[in-house]
Amino acid sequence: MAAVTETLDTVQSVTQSGYKWGFETTIEMDFAPKGLSEDIIRLISTRKEEPEWMLEWRLKAYAAWLKMEEPHWARVDHPPIDYQDLHYYAAPKKRAGPKSLDEVDPELLKMYEKLGIPLKERAILAGVDPDTVEDRQVAVDAVFDSVSVATTFQATLRKAGVIFCPISEAIREHPDLVKQYLGTVVPTGDNFFAALNSAVFTDGSFVYIPKGVRCPMELSTYFRINARNTGQFERTLIIAEAGSHVSYLEGCTAPQRDENQLHAAVVELIAMDDAQIKYSTVQNWYPGDANGKGGIYNFVTKRGACRGARSKISWTQVETGSAITWKYPSCVLHGEDSVGEFYSVAVTNNHQQADTGTKMIHIGKGSRSTIISKGISAGHSNNTYRGLVRMLPGAANARNFTQCDSLLIGDQCGAHTVPYIESRNPTAKVEHEATTSKIADDQLFYCRQRGLSEEDAVSLIVNGFCKDVLKELPMEFAVEAQKLLAVSLEGSVG
């Protein structure tokens, strides 16, 4: 019940304060000129002190991107994006590389403090009772705009043999691993936004878990978009060797802005035999104001390859932010008996548009996948689930279960479901269910009768509606996610 009380408190505080995470820090920024060209890509590569092969890789992606057209099949509507009117590189002005927290810009630390991310070692995230939790450790690789400024827990991780560092560092320090895996799950020419990302990505995380290692802590990255008109192009690569295990958390907030900001991230996951990767996201970037002005454009390509037998990749996402969300975390299930999971809550309010879902490509024998998607639309928003389940001829005895539920709050919003089911193996079983409904009057009545306000009642019911997904989140996120749901739906009833 504690979480519910907190949810209610949050609603209260936010009703008064508006978008709570909307502030700007005033750290000096270092910009590349606006626009995209081979020269800008060379500049990014030079700034990142990249080897020649990386520059070539980027230029190849850029050449592919130039020939591609921006996709328009998603149910999202936005003014045309002028790709030449963006900064493709922005970095906080650098001091000589910080070696410890003491050296990190105090402004930055203050900002993280405001955001509630403890950067200290042995930190336990706010809101969690230390007595009920076992000494949980969270390693944070904080991404401030384009440069990772602080990395903690390195010592513990190093002892376990885990590599967790900014991808730009990995390109320099672990070129063989990066060369071997980068772009093998999401090729440079995969889609328009992935190609763009491949050409200009400036940062992101790199994780390598050696054979048989269970990562000693949850890995967490904090993305933030902070400079005006800066597209954020993160690139994350996680490799879990045979028998290893890792849980990765990604969360993000962004300061309030008037202008739309483009974000096109690429995340690649690779799981070998018996390896497990759990990737959790809470996304609450600035969604624009109540009239649909401003907000982040979020065009993300996330894909995991279950390459090994019995490997498992699990995506959990709570998407409450962004003006536009275009995101389909997918699993390619090569391995025999490999497992893919997708748990998603997407909330849209005001004029937000979300087109999100997953792809489960079953290649290996006995591969299994589960899709649980909960979409909640309120205000004037549109919320679409778009998903693909494909059983290839070799996917004998493969199995998929999909459940997509949509909840509509108010009569000016839209909820859409677009599943694609393709099967070419008779022994593969696919089950798909989808429902659309509003909050039942009797549920609302029950809560109101017990003295809850209508808004509190709605947030309670919505949290119940999303329970199946929220319970998949690591504890640190579960609490935050519940708060977020309530905040996101603020003002949608009554």
Add this chain to the structure above:
Amino acid sequence: MSTGASGFLERFEGVLGKLPGDSALRAAAAAAFRASGLPGDSRGRRIEAWKYTSLRAVADAKFQREAAPRHEAETILAGLPLLDAPRIIFVDGAWRDDLSAIAAAGFARFAQQPDFGTLTWPDREPMVALNTMLAEDGAVLDVPADHDGGVVQLVSIAASDADFHPRHSVRLGRGARLTLVEISVGQGTYLLNTVAEIHVAEGATLTHIRLQDEAASAFHVSTTYADVEAGATYDSFTLNLGARLSRTEVHAQLTGKGGAAHLNAAQLLAGSQHADFTSVVGHTAPGCQSRQTVKNVLAGKSRGVFQGKIEVARQAQKTDGYQMNQALLLSPFAEVDSKPELEIFADDVKCSHGATVGELDAEQMFYLRSRGVPEAEARSILVRAFLAEALDAVADETIRARLEAAVEGWWERQAA
């Protein structure tokens, strides 16, 4: 003679002005068809509505208009399981007075009353554009208000290796009733590209049963637009058994309060058959109901496609929409593609869909086998049981029995 889209366009140039009806409308349709091409044609744009079905084979086929039909229409007709009810017979797309038996009242031919209607979108749908260009004949059925039209059979027999583009129109007045049984059969390599426009006025009920059992090398494309008014019911069932490639497309608009649309179908495919059942149910008025059960049974190297969309407009509160799609894969080479889609803009609705894909249930098989039922028979029992649920949607027992007989015939063909 050219094939593909240009072949059709050339022929259109030749017959322009000789065909009945509004020639400006036909010219506009030709322009739309010129722009779109045949879906899946190499030069055509990718169209989402045709994601799983390509008419490349239609583009490559050579259709010829011949003076005399190659096959005996009478013989084909004699083999049909017709009911003792009025019948309208078209052979190679042309009305055959001598074979038909229908009262003059309420029946006319498109050739005499060339009305293209108001529901279709030639600029959005290439095959509707093609039909609008080249339609020569078709049935125009009018059932007056509060009249029970009983059962009417509408039969298409193809006897030549040509392309036919019938244009039908069915209008039920207020409170009227009609059961329309549509059968399409033939011999040879031909293209039947039908467009039907249906109006079901307030409180009227149209039961529309279709049996498609075309020749094994034929192409069958059928596009139906139905406008269902307040308290009216459009109850349709389609059984697709034949054709090398078929596409059944139904658009039902529920435009009045309390209307109902039932778009049920079953497809049984074998060999290298491809059948696509695509439907769009538009709820534009409050308190309407739509129901759909679509089943695919896929043997051999066949491919079954189901695309079903339920659209609920902002004002269509209290909508009740349900859709079920199931596919049974009987062979390791068969493929099913299913896209059940919901597009909902009203909040007080109850919409759901379900889809399952798989083979016969191993436990059920085991149950039957353990009781001494041979494997082939056990399979056939289970497949029939699977289909029975879809056929149950056909309320008229006599008609259902005919459909069941057609399914039996399909089984016999598989066994042979």
